[in-house]
Amino acid sequence: xxxxxxxxxxxxxxxxxxxxxxxxxxxxxxxxxxxxxxxxxxxxxxxxxxxxxxxxxxxxxxxxxxxxxxxxxxxxxxxxxxxxxxxxxxxxxxxxxxxxxxxxxxxxxxxxxxxxxxxxxxxxxxxxxxxxxxxxxxxxxxxxxxxxxxxxxxxxxxxxxxxxxxxxxxxxxxxxxxxxxxxxxxxxxxxxxxxxxxxxxxxxxxxxxxxxxxxxxxxxxxxxxxxxxxxxxxxxxx
Numbered sequence: 631x632x633x634x635x636x637x638x639x640x641x642x643x644x645x646x647x648x649x650x651x652x653x654x655x656x657x658x659x660x661x662x663x664x665x666x667x668x669x670x671x672x673x674x675x676x677x678x679x680x681x682x683x684x685x686x687x688x689x690x691x692x693x694x695x696x697x698x699x700x701x702x703x704x705x706x707x708x709x710x711x712x713x714x715x716x717x718x719x720x721x722x723x724x725x726x727x728x729x730x731x732x733x734x735x736x737x738x739x740x741x742x743x744x745x746x747x748x749x750x751x752x753x754x755x756x757x758x759x760x761x762x763x764x765x766x767x768x769x770x771x772x773x774x775x776x777x778x779x780x781x782x783x784x785x786x787x788x789x790x791x792x793x794x795x796x797x798x799x800x801x802x803x804x805x806x807x808x809x810x811x812x813x814x815x816x817x818x819x820x821x822x823x824x825x826x827x828x829x830x831x832x833x834x835x836x837x838x839x840x841x842x843x844x845x846x847x848x849x850x851x852x853x854x855x856x857x858x859x860x861x862x863x864x865x866x867x868x
Contacts, residue, residue, distance in 0.1 A: 635677055640687065642680050644673065652676075654683055657792055661691030693857070705751035711738050713762070715814030715859075722751075731758040756789075759811035763787045766815070767806065770822045778845050780829045794856065795821040797828035804828075813859055820852035 633644045643662070646669045653666040665676055680687070703709060709720045713733070721737045724744040731754060732739050742751055764787055771782045783802040790796065790807040797804045804825040810818045823846050831838040842849045 633673060635673060635680075637677070637680055637684060640684075640691075642677075644676055646671065652679060654680070654687075655792070656687055656690035656694065661694045663687055703752070705740070705748050705755070711755070712812040713738065713759075714811070715817070729754045731755060756808060759808055760787050763806065763808070763811050763818070766818065767822060770819055771804075771826070774823055774826055774845070778823070778826050778830070778841075780826055782826060782829070795825040797825040797832075799829045799832050802829055813856060816852060817856045817859075820846065820849055820856065823849070 635642055640663060643664045645666050649666060649668055655664045665680060667676055707722050711718050711720050718736055718738045721739045723739050723741045725741055726743055729742045740751060740755060742754060767785055771785060775781055781802060782804055786805045787808055788805055795806045806821055810821060827838060827841050830841055
């Protein structure tokens, strides 16, 4: 059950559940605010907590509202699509055969049946991006395991609306966002390293920052580069 209160013109959604710590999030694209909190906490305490973080909340909202967004994709000829940070023009090749995707100079060629819907075209392109990420990630993990001092048991690629990556430290499993196939490869490397470091430290605290500084000195600039890039046009929820 979601409870809501307001701080001035900022509405805050509250979800109480069986967790140990408070989690404050500001969600794209409009900066919706949500607090997940232990079930024993009361609304007055959470209101005070939100007020104490008001400066941070407003800062995150400003960043989200200022971030450039891609126009919606219609999967038409000569539409712009991206791979590893480089712009390509989409070329639709209609053929009565199983679909596939390949690159040709500055074009992404989508071989697809003539009656394919927009949704089918998106699915085929998404699967192509997924396979490219799955091919790139193992080498990154292998090259960073010794540097960081961790072992990754499993990785995966999936669509994520609010994160570039996530980690399950106990299972030593990391996931990366499908959208990273469209960003420069060094951004993918940064996210892989970021999630691998979470195996050592779950939270974004001083220890996590020190570990990142130790293994990847330019991580802040990579983070900023990634956050400046246009994000997918969609309404992100929780």
